[in-house]
Structures are given as C-alpha cells and as structure tokens.
Amino acid sequence: MLALSNIFVLMRLILFSFVVLSNFIFAQTDSIKIDSVKVNVVDSIKRSNEIDEVTITQFSVKKLNSPISTDVYSQQFFRKNPTPSIFESIAMVNGVKPQLNCSVCNTGDIHINGLEGAYTMILIDGMPIVSSLSTVYGLSGIPNSLIDRIEITKGPASSIYGSEAMGGIINIITKNALQAPNFSADMMTGNQGEINLDIAKKVIDNKNFSSLLSLNYFYFGNRIDQNKDNFTDTALQHRISFFNKWNFKRKESRLASFALRYFYEDRFGGEMQWKKKNRGTDNVYGESIYTNRFEMFGIYQLPMKGKFLLQYSYNYHDQNSFYGNTPYMATQKVLFLQLNWEKQLGKHNLKSGISYKSNFYDDNTPGTANLLGENQPMKSPIAGIYVEDEWEINDKNTLLIGYRYDYHKIHKSVHSPRLAWKFEPNPYNTLRLSFGTGFRVVNLFTEDHAALTGSREVVIKEDLKPEKSLNTNLSYLMKIPVNNYFINVDLNGFYSYFNNKIIGDFDSEPDKIIYNNLSGHAISRGISADVSTNWTLPFQVMLGVTYMDVYSVNDKEKTQQLHAPKWSGTYNLTYQFENQFSLDLTGQLYGPMRLPTVPNDFRPEYSPWFTLMNIQLSKKFENGFEIYGGIRNLLNFVPKNPILRPFDPFDKNVDDVINNPYGYTFDTTYGYSPMQGIRSFIGIRYQIR
Numbered sequence: 001m002l003a004l005s006n007i008f009v010l011m012r013l014i015l016f017s018f019v020v021l022s023n024f025i026f027a028q029t030d031s032i033k034i035d036s037v038k039v040n041v042v043d044s045i046k047r048s049n050e051i052d053e054v055t056i057t058q059f060s061v062k063k064l065n066s067p068i069s070t071d072v073y074s075q076q077f078f079r080k081n082p083t084p085s086i087f088e089s090i091a092m093v094n095g096v097k098p099q100l101n102c103s104v105c106n107t108g109d110i111h112i113n114g115l116e117g118a119y120t121m122i123l124i125d126g127m128p129i130v131s132s133l134s135t136v137y138g139l140s141g142i143p144n145s146l147i148d149r150i151e152i153t154k155g156p157a158s159s160i161y162g163s164e165a166m167g168g169i170i171n172i173i174t175k176n177a178l179q180a181p182n183f184s185a186d187m188m189t190g191n192q193g194e195i196n197l198d199i200a201k202k203v204i205d206n207k208n209f210s211s212l213l214s215l216n217y218f219y220f221g222n223r224i225d226q227n228k229d230n231f232t233d234t235a236l237q238h239r240i241s242f243f244n245k246w247n248f249k250r251k252e253s254r255l256a257s258f259a260l261r262y263f264y265e266d267r268f269g270g271e272m273q274w275k276k277k278n279r280g281t282d283n284v285y286g287e288s289i290y291t292n293r294f295e296m297f298g299i300y301q302l303p304m305k306g307k308f309l310l311q312y313s314y315n316y317h318d319q320n321s322f323y324g325n326t327p328y329m330a331t332q333k334v335l336f337l338q339l340n341w342e343k344q345l346g347k348h349n350l351k352s353g354i355s356y357k358s359n360f361y362d363d364n365t366p367g368t369a370n371l372l373g374e375n376q377p378m379k380s381p382i383a384g385i386y387v388e389d390e391w392e393i394n395d396k397n398t399l400l401i402g403y404r405y406d407y408h409k410i411h412k413s414v415h416s417p418r419l420a421w422k423f424e425p426n427p428y429n430t431l432r433l434s435f436g437t438g439f440r441v442v443n444l445f446t447e448d449h450a451a452l453t454g455s456r457e458v459v460i461k462e463d464l465k466p467e468k469s470l471n472t473n474l475s476y477l478m479k480i481p482v483n484n485y486f487i488n489v490d491l492n493g494f495y496s497y498f499n500n501k502i503i504g505d506f507d508s509e510p511d512k513i514i515y516n517n518l519s520g521h522a523i524s525r526g527i528s529a530d531v532s533t534n535w536t537l538p539f540q541v542m543l544g545v546t547y548m549d550v551y552s553v554n555d556k557e558k559t560q561q562l563h564a565p566k567w568s569g570t571y572n573l574t575y576q577f578e579n580q581f582s583l584d585l586t587g588q589l590y591g592p593m594r595l596p597t598v599p600n601d602f603r604p605e606y607s608p609w610f611t612l613m614n615i616q617l618s619k620k621f622e623n624g625f626e627i628y629g630g631i632r633n634l635l636n637f638v639p640k641n642p643i644l645r646p647f648d649p650f651d652k653n654v655d656d657v658i659n660n661p662y663g664y665t666f667d668t669t670y671g672y673s674p675m676q677g678i679r680s681f682i683g684i685r686y687q688i689r
Contacts, residue, residue: 067390067400067420069432069475069492070153078144080572080584081614082188082628082683084196084218086142086150086172091588091612094544094570095154095492095528096170099563103642103671104269105287105323106235108140112154112168113494114524114550114564119167119440125174125259127297127313128161133332133361134293134317141263141293143216145186145198146243148175155434155473155494160340160351160386160402166438166469166496167524174259177202177212177247181687188683190632192234192676193222196683209248216241223272226677227638229646232269233675235287239265250301255309258298265291271649280322285649285666289321307342324649330363349390357382383407388418398422406439411466414439430477438469438496471496485535491527494548498522501552522552522561542572560594563672565607567591580620584630587613596669600662603641607672610637629682636678642671 071093078089087098090110097111109117122130124142134141151171161169182205186198200214220237227233241263248256268274270286278284297313313336321328338355362368362377370376388402402418420434474493479486501522526548533541546568550561569589576582592606616630644667648654651665 067398067422067432068153068434069155069473070151073150073152075144075147075149078147078150079628080574081586081616081632082144082186082681084143084188084194084216085140086144086147087140089144090150090170092570092572092586093152094530095546095568096152097568097588097590100671100674101669102269102287103668103675104231104235105267105289106269106674110170111564112152112170113496113526113528113546114548114561115167115496116561119438121161121165121167121169123161123169123171124295124313125257125297125299126171127311127336127338128357129295129297129313129315129334129336133319133330134315140237141239141241141265141291142172143198143218143241145184145200145214145216146172146174146261148173154492155436155471155496160353160388160404166440166467166471174243174245175200175212176257177205177210177245178249180210180212181689183688184686186683186685188681190679190681192220192224192679194218194220207249209246212243212245212247214243216243224676225272227640227642227675229641229643230272231643231646232272233638235267235269237265237267239263239267239291251303254301254303256298256300259296261293261295263291263293263295265289267291280325280327282325282650285324287321287323289319291320292316292318307340309340309342311338311340312336327364330361332362333360334358347392349392351386351388351390353386355384355386357384380409382409396424398424400434411439428479428481430475432473432475432477434473436471438467438471440467440469467501468499469496482535485533488530488532488534490530490532492529493527494525496524498524520553520555522550524548524550524561526550538576540574540576543569544571545569562594562596565591565593582618582620584616584618585613586616587611587634590673593672595672596667598644598664598667601644603644603670607639610673611635612637612673624687626685626687627683628685629680631678631680633674633676633678637673638675638677639671639673642675643668644670 073093078092081089081092083089087108087110090096091098095113098108099111099117100106100108102108110120110122111117112120121128124130151173152168153165153171154168180200180202182202184198184200186196188196195218197217198214200212202210203213204211216239218237218239220234223236224233225231241261243259243261245259246257250256267289268286270288271284274284274286276288278286279288294316295313296315298311300310300312302308302310313334315332315334317330317332319328319330335358336355337357338353340351340353343350358379358381360377360379362375364375368375368377384404384406386402386404388400391399391401393399398421400418400420400422402420404416404418406414406416408414416437416439418434418436420432423431423433472495476491478489478491480489498521526546528544528546528548530542530544532543533539547566548564548568549566550564552559552561567589568591571585571587571589573585574582589609589611590607591609594606595603597603597605612632613634614630614632615634616628618626618628620626645651645654645660645664646666649666654660654663654665
C-alpha cells in the first residue's frame, strides 16, 4: 500500500498545479478536445516504403526508411513502464542496457551491444549536447516529459554525427511546441516515497510561433536499507528541471526552433546515519553530489536556395561532489556549431556540412594537471567537414557513401569513412549492411565512475592514446503477412574491432584501477532478434533477445568485459480491454555477466540469471484524464553483497589479519542491478489539446 503521507503530498502537488494554471488554461479554452487513441495499421498492398516503416501500433515503434538501420520509439512506447527519466526507461529497448556503476550513489551509463556507455553518443534534437561529464549524472536528469520520440542507431552511424559514435547513437527528439498539447500534467508516486511531477503548458501560441514551458520535479528522500548493510539501497535524490522551447512558423515551411533547459540535482548515497555536516569528512561515509547544468540549443534554416540548416548548442555543467572524504570538483563547457546543406539531384540525396566543437573541461584531479602539478584545464577544439551521398540506384538498391574529416588539437587529422547499403527485393524483406570507423579521446574521470569513488586508487601507466575502431552492422527485416497484418522479425548482427582500447584493470591489485592502452585488441560481436505483432487484435507482443561476446585480448589472454552479459532480452506484452483499460507486462532478462571481484573474493565472479519484471494497469477517460498504477520488480530480485566491507568504508581496519585475513578493502563496484526490490506505483495524467 502507498504510504498515506505520500498520497497527501501527491494531492497537494495536483491541487497546487491546477490552482496556479487553471485560470490561464481555461480562459483560453472554449471546449476540451479529446485526444483519442488511434490505431494505425500498415497496409501490405501500398508502397513498399510504407511497409518498411514498420509501425507497431500498440508500441509506437517504427524503422526509418534509410540504409542506416534506425529504430524510432515514441513516448507512448515508454509509458508501458513509466519512469522519471530516460536512463531508466531506455532499458525497454533490446540490446540497450542502462548500467549502474556504483552501488552507493547509483550513477550509471547506457551500453549499446555490450559496449560501455562512453561509446554511446547521446544527442538532443540531433546535437551532441550531452557532454562527457554529464554522462555520469546528467542522464537521470532528462525527464520523459520532454520526449516526442527517441531514435536509436546501433553500431556505426552516418558521417553526419562524427567519429565518436563507436557503439551507437541515442537521439532524443524533444516536443515540438507547434504540435504539443495546450496543457499536460503527469504526476506519479510510489510506496517507497518517490514523487515525480511533470507539467507542460503552451504559454504562447499564435500565427508566428509557439512556446512550450515545462517543469519536471523529482523527490526521493527515504533512507531504505533492506539488505541491512547500513548503506542506503537507493540514492536520495532531489532534482528540478525547467525546459522552454520555441518553434517558429516560417515561409515555405522553413525550420526554426530554440530551447533552454536548466537542471539541478542534490544526490546522496551512503551510510544511514550520514548528515550534511559529515560531507567531506572521514567520520561517516557518504557520496554527496550537487549538479548544476544549463543547456541551450536550436535550429535555423537559412532563407537560401537549397536547404541550409544551422544547428547550434551550448551546455555548462558544474559538479560539486565528495566521495567519502575524496573531493571531485569539475566544470565542463561545450559549444557546438554545424551548418548542413542538403540537395536532391535525381536519385542522389546529397548532404554536406561543416562543424566546430569547443570543449572546456577542468577538475581537481591529476587528469587536468601539467607536469609540474599545476592546474591546466583541457581545451580541445575540433573542426570537421563531412559529405554524404544517398544514391537510390533502383527500386531495390540504395547505397550510402559518407566521409568525415575532423581536426583535433592534439591528435591532428581524423578520417571517418562510412558505407551503407540497403537491398529491398520485395515489400516483405529488407537487408541493410553498414561499415564505419570510430575515433574517441578518453577522459577517465568523467567516463568511469569507479575512478571517482575513492574506494580504489587510480593508476595511469602511460600517456593514453585515442581509441580507434572498425565497425560493421548487418540487419535483416522480414514482414510475415498474417490475414492482412504482419509479424515483424528484425535480425541484427554486429562486429567491432578496437585498437588502443583503454580498459580499467580491476583484477591485478584490489585497491587500484590501472589504466593502460591495450597492447592487443578488443572485440564486440553478437546478434540480436526482435519479434513484434502488427495487428488490431487486443493482444500485442514485442520480444527481443541479444547474444553478444565482448572481450579483450592482451598478451594472447582473452578476458570477458565487465558488466556485459552474453545473453539478454526484453519483453513487452499488452492487452487492450474494452472501455479503454490496458494491461502491460514489461521487463528485461539478463544472463550471467562478469563482475569486478577482488582476489579470494567470497562473491561469485559472474552474476546469476535474473529478470526485472513490471506490470501496469491503466485507464483512459474521455475528458482527457488517464490513471495508471502497477508493480515494479514483480519477482523482487536484488543483488547480494553489492558493497565489500560496508562496515569499514574508510579502510581504517584493513590490516586486521584476524578479522580480515584476505586484506579486503571497501569497494562499491560489484553492483550490477538496482537494489530496489518489489514496489508499487500510481499516477495520473491529464491533457488538453
């Protein structure tokens, strides 16, 4: 049952929201427009490119009609298991895994096809606004309320996005103010005390432009310790995000938009008795992180012959944090500009562009110190140019050839060719094949959270060289007709070969992480399959399974990558009842994954098979309201012993050979799954078109 106090808080939030906005809303609304549920079915008799878009009705998923295999997920898809942020909801996508990297503060990153989060490029409206520092905590600060849709490309991307997209791309498309509802609200709470509030309102809507203003507020303040290790199972979080987007109506439907977002979070995880006065001391262990982030981004189509599109973005990210008594203070500022040109010449769709990215990064670690130990912030401007030709050879074959050239201040010239081919012999079968290269400059202190916790000493053996990769991806989409509908089968094979790969050595010395360029090579390879129904029956199915083998070879010794299960899968089952009731069963299945153990560790080196299952019942009303509720982690799975020696977090008694014969030290890197067990949630949505 939900805690009574949480229900009262939720009711107060609802009342407050409606009192403040009611006069403004209803004064401009003569009648309430009903946003009815529409079911669209792909017609097998129509053009083949319509079939190729594979719209999955209940799940709102489609595949773009392009040589690059890209899946598009609407906001409705993620509502099958409502969560406060992108980081949690993205787990519903097969082959994409949000990985928790710390059992104390619950930071994480997003893995695609087994590659660490640093290899995933995250874009907002097509711009690389999620900087490396913000991948540590910023992902949890992107609320689902901002999303119109998410485009996911696994493997090498087009040359437009640059060389750093080695594992794949997650492009978050925000809502268009011209098309967004006049008002929407989504409020959710749960039995553990979390509260999430999303409110969005069109503040201006006229013949020239529209402006959308939204607020996201999340609070979780209950200290819960179900495994009795005296550490919070889930980090306490208090965050707020403001978002304002402007879309302009221009002649000849030229594009123009501008957006601002501010995000603040106060996060804590640690010993149950920790208080603010203990921040930065060695009396009581706590990981306390204050995050301030500002973003600005926009698009402007120039009034010129041909399609010239200017993209621009700027973000400022400040992190003030202590991991026990280890401070980590960091600031990053990133400016991005790109001018794109596009022209259709017969069967050739030509694209080209120039870009400039300026990156300023500073922290209090040796990563930004010169040889004399003096602070020296990193400044790394990158200028680039790209060309791309999508050539429709005939009705069955399309070829994409792309090339990008970047110039890096330190690493000089970077060449990134791309090649993709689409073969569609008939409307029911589509084959895609792509090749590409990758190049990535590594910043350990922003990409590997284990380097920040203070539980292990960071050792960098030499000047680290940039990583390089060769990537290929093969996709086969088959549509099986069943009584004028389809069963969609999507098979994907992937292979990536890395040189100079940088891997943290957690095994050689238990109290250290040793970083070095791999003298050998690393490989990520595998195959995934997705099966989905596309019919108007009340029962809808979407299943996915992935097998991958991710490992490194150093001095002829093969080592499996940490936190990369060979087997994983997703399941999404929906049943639509009469009277607008809907039941959703969603979840993820993970096979054994290698974990960062220490010598003579009593904990298993590999995790067990486990599934995180969720169920939700929702009801829509004709007046624009929707009520939903359900249970998360239905099977109550939680990992065992995620923290080593939680009773001695400052290692004050590690030399006690009687009680600590193996010399264990405090370590937080073993966790592989959320520590929250079974729990309930309930929420309400309201919308005026």
